[in-house]
Amino acid sequence: MIDLSPMTDEEAAAIVRSHAREGKPLAVCGGNTRSGFGNAIAAENRLRSSNLSGITAYNPGEMVLTARSGTPLAEIEAALAENGQMMAFEPMDHRPIMGTSGEPTIGGVFAANVSGPRRFVAGAARDSLLGVSFINGKGEVIKAGGRVMKNVTGLDLVKLMAGSHGTLGFLTEVTFRVPPRPRTEATIVISGLNDAEAANAMAAAMALPAEVSGAAHLPMTVAWKFLDSTLSEGEGTCLRIEGLPGSVDARATKLAAAMGAFGSVTRLEQEESVRLWRDIRDVAPYADRTPRPVWRVSVAPGTGHQLVAALRLEAGVDAFYDWQGGLIWMRMEADADADLLRRFIKAVGGGHATLIRASEQMRAMTAAFQPQQEAVALLSQRLKLKFDPAGIFNPGKMAGA
Template structure:
């Protein structure tokens, strides 16, 4: 199909189940090609801690198979379908193509770190296999890492191999009342610097804390610190962690069920899943700079923000219809730089805004050389060229 399209000079829009179709500039193409027909788990041996599946396999099927064996994808893939109003399921290929990583990324790494191998069809119509099914693998050019976060601009992924790990027995989250964003960044840094193995660190301003926790915390800024593993180990680690958080804080413990609900809401950006098209930015910055970036932007426009990844991942919603890309990226650059992805906005704004972080000219030139060598005729996802910047910062 790809070879025929290339030969006829036609372009293709790659899609999975469509859960993230609203991200990026609108893709212009002569036809669509979806991976959903390529479904099914190809190989899964729990003892080897690897699952191999065709790209169109629903993520829910993967997670169900892993759960039966007490295992999980430890990078905790997010689901933006409610945020984007798509209400579509996710595919495992879409997770790989977008490098979709959740709160546990600060401890377990991103999706690309767990991606062991890929099969894909490039823009020349050639079937390519790269990587393998074990962690130690040397195959020359690491196309596996290149495909992770390429957003369908380099090829049609047909199969993926992911490393899996045992699912934590239980979890507890410490809810620390009071610290504002700047003090919370310091508190989270102290927590991550201990041996407590914190697997989630987020700061929620008062109004957002009320939406996430739903326990009367509205108006009370809250910092969440998650610990996972065996119950005995968690209790001992809490005993070591709590004194490091400083005096003067009220600290509550969320049990496993409440903790899971809270982190699912943070992972899926539930506080901003309001059924509107108001602009939502995903900003990646240095952990100690995230609060300053948000304060700078919100000092010039109305909106709200909350923080994941120890403060380094800023979810920011701007009131109104204008995403104010220049203001967002100017503020980000003023605080050390990073990456800003416009995840949600109206169709007109998507068409006229640089949704993905612009690259410096030398990097953009290198990115274009890579893309043109893999898809020389621009068959895939015309109008969307994010892969190098997304791959670096997602």
């Protein structure tokens, strides 16, 4: 595959126009750290954003940052850290679980709507996105949105681009909100709970005025892999508190007292808490350099443990929970079992399953994204036709949730 790395929007637009005229497929990517995700793409050329790099506007007082899409995520995070700010949606690093290299880019984060443990209280990546510039399938430069929330021009177009996985256009610039970074954090860990008990404990914690910003349950099968924390001793239900030191201490103390009704409670301070949630974010238990299928499953928080229990009996799966149980990271031991998984998801009330990792052969046979309902599928087809009439962008992929 030949990499095409334009230096300007105009160069990118010219590349797209030439491919559209000839009807030639064009793979779209940033740092290529999610290589192997989704279904196979039959394209000779790959349009990369690596040369579209740099922070173009950033006034910390406005809490808004604009950057070219190929800007390395590490560069963004360094600039934010220097000014006590962050990306609230806490994007994961896919390299460990995908076994890839390269540098994650800010455009790739928004194109895939990458969101981590704080997502269930702070929103997804798309909820922080204010404006975009991109090249559509006709080779036109499109700008939508703005630098402040009051400017809602093109806001729907902005949201459409987030999570489209390069199927609607090639992102060249993004503008997004960057709120203050919490001064410190602590994590309350409840030991010895099974999955159902953990779901009840997390629901109870969310009902308290503790402002929990992370809620995950790590069963015994994965907890032992967190060897530098108390979780090495057994399953743990983890609840994160963030903010000013005095507030964190007071809220964590009250939360620990309330959670004592569910089981034995320990407390992780900032350094250990940061490591724990980074590993949860990056799905560290399944970063095993194997092609064993890994699914990202989204269901109602109260039903996740029911889904996993049923699948353990039928298919022999391993799993752990984030987002108060609403996000399940699930590894299959052999086949992807897409039909079985999606049938069981429907049985517990519905949800979404996305195949994140699998062998090349298995990906060729398995729909990576949740099949859309007929009305939604029709709308998606119309959007694709409008944005990319020649159908050249990322053939074989569908926009994900």
